[in-house]
Amino acid sequence: MIASNRRARHDYAVLDTYEAGIALVGTEVKSLRAGRASLVDAFATVDDGEVWLRNLHIPEYEHGTWTNHESRRKRKLLLHRGEIEKLIGKTKEGGLSLVPLSMYFKDGKVKVELALAKGKKAYDKRQDLAKRDAQREISRAVGRALKGRR
Secondary structure (H helix, E strand, O other): OOEEOHHHHHHEEEEEEEEEEEOOOHHHHHHHHOOOOEOOOOEEEEEOOEEEEEOOEOOOOOOOOOOOOOOOOOEEEEOOHHHHHHHHHHHHHOOEEEEEEEEEEEOOEEEEEEEEEEEOOHHHHHHHHHHHHHHHHHHHHHHHHHOOOO
């Protein structure tokens, strides 16, 4: 795991996930191997039949020279044509966004877990927090009961 976007699951209701490759230059990969990336403000767009990842922050490689990369450039995501067609259709429906959830290495290649998501309202977030708290209380009570305490 290189980076994860924990805030995305809080702000969005994830409907579907896709695994995509990402087109990078050499110094970006070296910087990622050092474990440096931020998905906080990142999002994906579909332009002219291609999916682009924007605002992904990969800092410049420390030992790079004049060939170093730009830290917030747009990067092309590598998906199958059928997946891109589905994404085009679903994002044009309205209200759906493409949000990166995590970035990781798989067989030596950098992959991005991309989510087709719908934004949550404030009351949805409160309901999720209430459910999580209730579930935590239930598990604590079960744990105490198993230990023989009240």
